[in-house]
Each structure stands twice: as structure tokens, then as C-alpha cells.
Amino acid sequence: MERLSKFLMKEGIEYSSHGDYGDWSWTSPVLSEIKGKEPSLIVFPKNEEEVIKIVEVIREEHVPLVPRGKGFNNVGGLILNKENSVILETTKTSWITENENHVQLGPGTPYYSKGKFTFNPRVYPSTFEREVTVGGNFCGGAYGIGSYRYGPNWDQVLRIRMVNPKGRLVTLEGEDTKVAAHAMGTTGIVTWLEIMRNPQKILPFLYFFDNIIELEKFLMRAYDEALPFYHLSALSPSAMNYIFGLDGRWGLLGAVEEDVVEEVPKGADGKEIWRKRSLFNSGMVEYFIEKGERPFYTVYKVDVDQVSEFISKAGAEVKSPMFEMNLTNEGKARILTISSVPFHVDFYGDSLFNVNSPYINNRVTPSHLNKIKMYKRLYDKEDLFNPGKIRFDK
Ligand SMILES: Cc1cc2nc3c(=O)[nH]c(=O)nc-3n(C[C@H](O)[C@H](O)[C@H](O)COP(=O)(O)OP(=O)(O)OC[C@H]3O[C@@H](n4cnc5c(N)ncnc54)[C@H](O)[C@@H]3O)c2cc1C
Structure with missing residues (x-):
């Protein structure tokens, strides 16, 4: 040295x-x-x-x-x-x-x-x-x-x-x-x-869904019809409540580039949630910590037509879970399951995107x-x- x-x-x-x-x-x-x-x-x-x-x-x-x-x-x-x-x-x-x-x-x-x-x-x-x-x-x-x-x-x-x-x-x-x-x-x-x-300006919309089946249908439509969103992130009702004080429904942030805004369904104004987009893609982990809670979490990359099945399985495995999902260009939802109660992070098998491992392998x-x-x-x-x-x- x-x-x-x-x-x-x-x-x-x-x-x-x-x-x-x-x-x-x-x-x-x-x-x-x-x-x-x-x-x-x-x-x-x-x-x-x-x-x-x-x-x-x-x-x-x-x-x-x-x-x-x-x-x-x-x-x-x-x-x-x-x-x-x-x-x-x-x-x-x-x-x-x-x-x-x-x-x-x-x-x-x-x-x-x-x-x-x-x-x-x-x-x-x-x-x-x-x-x-x-x-x-x-x-x-x-x-x-x-x-x-x-x-x-x-x-x-x-x-x-x-x-x-x-x-x-x-x-x-x-x-x-x-x-x-x-x-x-x-x-x-x-x-x-x-x-x-x-170089595009981004316009954010917010969509609400009464249940996960309705959200899944919308996401499948987005891929089937190639709706040209720029970014899609969804939060479970409990997460919408925990972070934004909104309750009862699944929330979907759909941001779109200005020149193709006519190509996607109009939603409610999503500017407030867009400003807080640092809370998506695992940002919720930090939010838990700021609130003084110890987060336990895992990320799975799930085919979009299996989102509701995943949520139902995770709901049975994890106590008081919150979910946040980010959609990718491959027709997949990257779903963060987070809870303040410990759980087994590999409950859904092969599609694990392992954020709890130092190895890059999976x-x-x-x-x-x-x-x-x-x-x-x-x-x-x-x-x-x-x-x-x-x-x-x-
Ligand atoms: C709450 C939270 C949310 C996050 N959300 C996201 C997200 O949405 N998307 C995402 O991609 N990541 C996310 N991350 C991970 C991380 O914050 C980002 O990847 C970030 O861009 C890392 O940048 P950094 O400068 O801090 O890199 P570092 O953490 O310093 O480095 C990252 C890795 O790259 C290596 N590295 C750094 N520079 C070089 C170089 N020049 N050449 C070769 N290797 C190098 C380092 O050894 C290290 O292994 C998140 C992390 C946290 C804590």
C-alpha cells in the first residue's frame, strides 16, 4: 500500500x-x-x-x-x-x-x-x-x-x-x-x-382502479395496443394511502411524451405524484426508513397477465404487504412487495430479481x-x- x-x-x-x-x-x-x-x-x-x-x-x-x-x-x-x-x-x-x-x-x-x-x-x-x-x-x-x-x-x-x-x-x-x-x-x-x-416534455396522468383485475386488464391493453406511455407505475391501495393519503383504490401513474399525448386515454392530473416519482422503483424502501420502520422487501419480474395471480399469492404469504409495480418494455411488471413484518423473500420462485443478493447472476x-x-x-x-x-x- x-x-x-x-x-x-x-x-x-x-x-x-x-x-x-x-x-x-x-x-x-x-x-x-x-x-x-x-x-x-x-x-x-x-x-x-x-x-x-x-x-x-x-x-x-x-x-x-x-x-x-x-x-x-x-x-x-x-x-x-x-x-x-x-x-x-x-x-x-x-x-x-x-x-x-x-x-x-x-x-x-x-x-x-x-x-x-x-x-x-x-x-x-x-x-x-x-x-x-x-x-x-x-x-x-x-x-x-x-x-x-x-x-x-x-x-x-x-x-x-x-x-x-x-x-x-x-x-x-x-x-x-x-x-x-x-x-x-x-x-x-x-x-x-x-x-x-x-428531448420531449413529459405529461403525467393518474388512473384509478377498483381492484387488481381491472388494473391488470388496463396493463394488458397497454401492451396489446402498444399505448405509447413513457412511464407506468402502479401502487396498491395501502401504498396510495401510506404515501399520498389517498385510499380505497389502485393508482396508476401514466406519464406520456407531449407529442403523443393524444394516443393514450386521458386520466386525472398526475403532476403531484410525478413530482414524487423518486418514491417509485424501490424508492418506497427509503420512505419506510424515513418513517422509522424496518422494511422487508423483494422484487419480482412478472408477466403482465400474471400480475393479479402474483398479488393474490403475495397477499397470502406476506403480512400487511404494500405493492409498487413498474412496467417494462418487455411486457413485465417489476413488483416490489414491502412490509414491516419479516417474510421469505423468494416466495414466488424463478422470476425473482434478487435485490437481497450481492451476486449479479440473477x-x-x-x-x-x-x-x-x-x-x-x-x-x-x-x-x-x-x-x-x-x-x-x-
Ligand atoms: C431507495 C433506492 C432506490 C433506487 N432506485 C433505483 C432505480 O429506480 N433504478 C436503478 O437503476 N437503480 C436504483 N437504485 C440503485 C442506485 O441508486 C442507482 O443505480 C444509482 O444510479 C447508482 O449510482 P451511484 O453513482 O450511486 O453508483 P454507485 O452506487 O457508486 O455504483 C454502482 C455500482 O457500479 C459500480 N461502478 C460505479 N462506477 C463505475 C465505473 N465508472 N465503472 C465500473 N463500475 C462502476 C460500483 O462498483 C457499484 O457496484 C436505487 C437505490 C436505492 C437506495
Whole structure:
């Protein structure tokens, strides 16, 4: 470690031997049981050249390296499994070049800063107001606001540059970018991204349904008829009451891009709920905590025609559940089941999107996982890049 600090000092690369070590896994009752190690150093590169230099010396010294953006990953991506790990924080690599249909940016660029968006993203996480980074979301997040129309955040990414575990700067395009998407930095440090943007104004509507069957019918219609919503999120009656003081019915937030507003059914004014969209996509977990409650939660990705069946099964398994669901472009509902009473998080089998596990394995498709595992196997045999986050046994 001494050689590393001397090297950083000589090169003028900023570092600290102690500091705030962010990690939001503590919100999960399962992940909070894992005791991560303290980092030995935190480095703050300002650009790609500095990242390359850091990786070079890390390789020579065989030191574990864990990248970090703003530290809001809540699925164990920042739990340090090995002693003497070095954290590479990207927040000093924040810059944007805007083009007509896309932007190029540094990985440490936040989606949102000083009360406004830094550019107009197509898909962004519900933690955007926390000034989380675009690089951290690409490498550790998945779906978000806008995913009904546009899918997961990585589908918006056209090209990336990454310093791989061999210390080489590589450019990845199209499908190949999945090597780094949701890979938690296990395959390299992303240093540059080119992503599509959405220049449209968004208009939010609110729809109410007397029961889950009615909501399910509406959602199936949305997919069958390809209703061009931008974002769809639903809350169960108990959640509508808990958060917004509205009771009795299921509520659906349907946001639409201004130029296609005539194509969707008119609903009530949804501006108030849209302003609080940080409460969707697991944002309710934080809301529980702010209210002084310990949340127990799980996320399933369910076919839209099985939503009512899922809700009925979950209702039988979980005491006093609340539900929040976000619709994706694949005809699936990502359903958060949350309760202040403990329950078994895997009550519905295979469609679990495991937010209570530090392994990336069951949060991406088999072909996506295969790309990550193969790259890891070829370029990081020592497992120095965010060690212990991929399982090779199943
Ligand atoms: C209440 C709550 C709600 C959330 N809702 C959403 C949501 O709607 N959608 C969503 O996608 N996520 C969500 N998240 C997860 C997280 O907040 C987001 O993914 C966020 O964008 C992470 O950004 P960050 O800058 O904090 O990244 P970090 O947490 O710092 O990093 C994320 C992961 O990526 C790796 N990483 C970071 N930068 C790089 C890099 N340059 N190269 C390689 N690897 C890197 C890190 O090692 C880590 O494993 C939520 C989290 C919480 C606590």
C-alpha cells in the first residue's frame, strides 16, 4: 500500500486513506448482515489517463479495486469482500458534451445537480435527486423512470470506453457494452459513455382502479395496443394511502411524451405524484426508513397477465404487504412487495430479481450474464476487480 500511495503522490493523483465509505445495502435486511471490509485507500482520478495509471499499479501490487460513483447502490455492489481494497471514486470525472440525439459524458456525471437535470435522459433511477452518477447507474442499476417505453438504462447506451483488468483502454459498442452493464465494475472501470437522450416534455396522468383485475386488464391493453406511455407505475391501495393519503383504490401513474399525448386515454392530473416519482422503483424502501420502520422487501419480474395471480399469492404469504409495480418494455411488471413484518423473500420462485443478493447472476438475462462472466474469466483471473460479485458455480 505504501508503494501505491507514493506512486499516487508522485503522479499528483488525489487520494485519501480514510473517508466517507458509502454503501446503501444496509436497507436490505439480508445484505445488512454481510460485514464488508474497510477500504485501505480511496482514489479520486480526474480523467481517463489517471484511471489507466491507477489500474497499472493496482495490477502490479495485486490489490482489489472497487469503483464507486455516488455510493447509492443497494444490491451489495459496494460491499468490500477483501482486505486492503482500494476504492476508485469517479465523482471528479463529471463533464458533458451534448449532441442533437445523444450526449457523451464522464462516468461521474450526475443526472441531476443543483435542483435540475444535467441533460435529458431517457431512463434514470429514482435516486436521481441524490445526484447519483450516470456511470454508477449503468454499472450497477437496471430499470428506472422511462423503462416502460425505453427499457433498462443500458439499452440507452451506444458506446463506452473502459479500462479493463489488463489495463487496456477498450471501446465497446452496441451489444458489447453489456460486458460492463450491471457488471458492478467486475470487468473494468468505465471512463466514457455515449447515450441517447429524450428531448420531449413529459405529461403525467393518474388512473384509478377498483381492484387488481381491472388494473391488470388496463396493463394488458397497454401492451396489446402498444399505448405509447413513457412511464407506468402502479401502487396498491395501502401504498396510495401510506404515501399520498389517498385510499380505497389502485393508482396508476401514466406519464406520456407531449407529442403523443393524444394516443393514450386521458386520466386525472398526475403532476403531484410525478413530482414524487423518486418514491417509485424501490424508492418506497427509503420512505419506510424515513418513517422509522424496518422494511422487508423483494422484487419480482412478472408477466403482465400474471400480475393479479402474483398479488393474490403475495397477499397470502406476506403480512400487511404494500405493492409498487413498474412496467417494462418487455411486457413485465417489476413488483416490489414491502412490509414491516419479516417474510421469505423468494416466495414466488424463478422470476425473482434478487435485490437481497450481492451476486449479479440473477438480475440480468442469461446471455447478458454470459458476456460478463466470459470477459471476467478471460481478463481478470485473479478477481481483483470488485471481487466476489459473480458466481461461477451456477
Ligand atoms: C431507495 C433506492 C432506490 C433506487 N432506485 C433505483 C432505480 O429506480 N433504478 C436503478 O437503476 N437503480 C436504483 N437504485 C440503485 C442506485 O441508486 C442507482 O443505480 C444509482 O444510479 C447508482 O449510482 P451511484 O453513482 O450511486 O453508483 P454507485 O452506487 O457508486 O455504483 C454502482 C455500482 O457500479 C459500480 N461502478 C460505479 N462506477 C463505475 C465505473 N465508472 N465503472 C465500473 N463500475 C462502476 C460500483 O462498483 C457499484 O457496484 C436505487 C437505490 C436505492 C437506495
